[in-house]
Amino acid sequence: MCGIIGIIGKNDDTVSHLIEGLRRLEYRGYDSTGIATLDNDAIARRRAEGKLQNLERLIKAEPIAGNIGIGHTRWATHGAPTVNNAHPHGNGKVALVHNGIIENFHELQKQLSGVHLESETDTEVVVHLISDYLDKGLPPEQAVHETLKQLKGAFALVILFRDFPDMLIGARKGSPLVVGYGGQDAEEYFFGSDALALAGLATHICYLEDGDWAVLKRDKIVIYDEAGTQIDRPIELSTISSALIGKGNHKHYMLKEIYEQPTVLGTVLSAMLDAARYHVQLPDLPIAPKNIEKITIIACGTASYAGMVGKYWIEQWAGIPVEVDIASEFRYRTPALPKQNGLCIIISQSGETMDTLEALRYAKQHGQKILAIVNVEKSTIDREADQSIYTRTGPEISVASTKAFTSQLVVIALLAQYLAQSLDKSVGGEKQPLELMRGFSELPSKLIEGLNSEEMIKTIARDLQEARDVIFLGRGKMFPIALEGALKLKEISYIHAEGYAAGELKHGPIALIDEYIKVVVLAPYDALFEKILSNMQEVISRNGKVILISDRQGIDAAKQQINTARDMELLSVIEVPSCHQDLAPILYSLPVQLLAYHTALIKGVDIDQPRNLAKSVTVE
Ligand code: G6P
Numbered sequence: 001m002c003g004i005i006g007i008i009g010k011n012d013d014t015v016s017h018l019i020e021g022l023r024r025l026e027y028r029g030y031d032s033t034g035i036a037t038l039d040n041d042a043i044a045r046r047r048a049e050g051k052l053q054n055l056e057r058l059i060k061a062e063p064i065a066g067n068i069g070i071g072h073t074r075w076a077t078h079g080a081p082t083v084n085n086a087h088p089h090g091n092g093k094v095a096l097v098h099n100g101i102i103e104n105f106h107e108l109q110k111q112l113s114g115v116h117l118e119s120e121t122d123t124e125v126v127v128h129l130i131s132d133y134l135d136k137g138l139p140p141e142q143a144v145h146e147t148l149k150q151l152k153g154a155f156a157l158v159i160l161f162r163d164f165p166d167m168l169i170g171a172r173k174g175s176p177l178v179v180g181y182g183g184q185d186a187e188e189y190f191f192g193s194d195a196l197a198l199a200g201l202a203t204h205i206c207y208l209e210d211g212d213w214a215v216l217k218r219d220k221i222v223i224y225d226e227a228g229t230q231i232d233r234p235i236e237l238s239t240i241s242s243a244l245i246g247k248g249n250h251k252h253y254m255l256k257e258i259y260e261q262p263t264v265l266g267t268v269l270s271a272m273l274d275a276a277r278y279h280v281q282l283p284d285l286p287i288a289p290k291n292i293e294k295i296t297i298i299a300c301g302t303a304s305y306a307g308m309v310g311k312y313w314i315e316q317w318a319g320i321p322v323e324v325d326i327a328s329e330f331r332y333r334t335p336a337l338p339k340q341n342g343l344c345i346i347i348s349q350s351g352e353t354m355d356t357l358e359a360l361r362y363a364k365q366h367g368q369k370i371l372a373i374v375n376v377e378k379s380t381i382d383r384e385a386d387q388s389i390y391t392r393t394g395p396e397i398s399v400a401s402t403k404a405f406t407s408q409l410v411v412i413a414l415l416a417q418y419l420a421q422s423l424d425k426s427v428g429g430e431k432q433p434l435e436l437m438r439g440f441s442e443l444p445s446k447l448i449e450g451l452n453s454e455e456m457i458k459t460i461a462r463d464l465q466e467a468r469d470v471i472f473l474g475r476g477k478m479f480p481i482a483l484e485g486a487l488k489l490k491e492i493s494y495i496h497a498e499g500y501a502a503g504e505l506k507h508g509p510i511a512l513i514d515e516y517i518k519v520v521v522l523a524p525y526d527a528l529f530e531k532i533l534s535n536m537q538e539v540i541s542r543n544g545k546v547i548l549i550s551d552r553q554g555i556d557a558a559k560q561q562i563n564t565a566r567d568m569e570l571l572s573v574i575e576v577p578s579c580h581q582d583l584a585p586i587l588y589s590l591p592v593q594l595l596a597y598h599t600a601l602i603k604g605v606d607i608d609q610p611r612n613l614a615k616s617v618t619v620e
Helices: 014-028 052-061 105-111 124-135 140-150 253-259 261-272 301-318 354-365 380-384 403-422 433-464 478-493 502-507 529-540 552-561 565-569 581-603
Strands: 003-008 032-039 042-049 068-074 094-102 153-161 167-173 178-182 189-192 202-207 213-217 221-224 235-237 294-299 322-326 342-348 369-374 387-390 469-474 496-501 517-522 545-550 571-575
Touching (some): 003 167, 014 189, 032 094, 042 052, 068 153, 094 124, 124 140, 140 167, 178 221, 253 261, 253 581, 294 354, 301 342, 301 581, 403 433, 403 581, 433 571, 469 529, 529 545, 552 571, 565 571
Parallel strands (some): 469 496, 517 545
Antiparallel strands (some): 153 167
16 A cells, blocks of 8 residues: 655665655555665654655755665555654664554564554564564574564565665565666666556566565675575566656646547557457457356456446356456455356456455455456566456556546456357347447547547536535446446545436435435436436436436437426536447546546645545555
8 A cells, every 4th residue: 555665776866766766656645755764874764744745845954865765655554644653664773664564563562562662553563573683683684584474464564774784675475565676877776666666767677476575785686485595586677667657748647647548548459459350359368258157357446347347248248147346345255156167357457456456366266267457567466367458558647547447448348349259149239240349449539539528527517516415327337437437526526426327316316316416417328318318307307407428319319308498407418429339338437537537626636646545555
């Protein structure tokens, strides 16, 4: 959850490099930040509550130097987001940064009787355990290894020592940690929570395996496995360029990432689809399609909504039974899984979400084959899956997921097509294959056209920002997009919003309808349109305001039915280009993203880093 970085350098720019790394890691949490360096043979620390800019201000006022150091950006678990609880934690002899949770910290604290703890965190105890071993005369490598043996839970740690100025030690168990190698001239070595943190700093990356720990010295890196045996891990060229992670001309990462969708989806489609030959190009699946008995899709948050749309597609086109589970529920509910030939599809942008990763492990232990749909290559989920399909969006920085979501949708739609074709099912159900293939091919241009509705959306957002509650309604494949629309709005604008299957309105939520509520209706002009139109009228007749998102035909049909001046006042519309009806969830994601973005913009809240959230949630 938190972001960690360590640098052992040769130049005086270590502090600025630590800050640069933390800037890339802020998506992992921004409750507090801090750095520690070895400055004139002493450990110097600077820590600040809140975002990185507060730490930068502090360092400007109270500078520190040094060419070896560690840094941290925190998403609070144990202990409030105060300076005292901010990392690095230290005692003058040792300072360290930590991501994850030390589950047995209470127990370990008891062993340390007489030691004064400054913070309420689960982390600080590790500082004292290592120091105790150093005091007993153990060299730092052994002190750390002995300490690691006592820790329970999931963690990544990077440790700085006052008396060993040429050394950093990092360890991972459950939480990710990479080692980075600097350019030829710089000769710097790094630890980072992920390769993204080291973009522009490290030219080569080594992904530590679970249980590994590594010793960075000024002239070499030595890696050990959990048992303490020296081991080699592959070193790869870093593929993430720092140029990819700027905001460009956009005010926020979220808007930049929304606008990237036509290109990103074009890249995914051209890598996976040969539309002229109706051919979907996929890596070999861990189970041959004809043998798949059941598919279980598991994910969290936005990714789980992509999975829900996937269920509609796979069942409709390929006829394979699909169950969709939220990762945090899956492994605690004794799911009935096929003994053989059960395929589990894990969807994750980061590839590091702890709930999702643990669900993957549970599914594996229970005999399922694992196919990951993942954005970050070499992430833990990618590496533990039997096979992965990449969503190829490049780094997604905004906490609210946009381009990763739509590319997850495209990948899962293509996977569903692949399954249907392999099983000789009629492609696209009742539809002609040609129409569906054209529908896929047209998606990038339809998205560009869809961006034209932004001005209209800005006007509607002005009205929406005053809403007390917002309900999103959708039917069929649009139901998960209603859930996603509500999630996007609440996470970045802090307006209470819920998504419902439109048919459920009358079974409860209709009680909420009054003049203070707004209802966003996602309704492409398809076989279910008439039904959702009735739901819309149920809202309008109770004075609820409706924002209809539909295509030209849908909007015309709605206006024909809603024809009194009073009712028309209650209706606003956002026009979406018409598209293949099975692919509408992909296109309709765009207006709900823009609606959330512009509502949050008007409210003046922090769009890219909404309160209490983090992009990559690496704790349970
Ligand atoms: C967090 C993020 C969500 C994201 C979810 C799953 O909750 O705030 O935007 O959808 O994690 O993340 P993943 O990286 O596994 O897709």
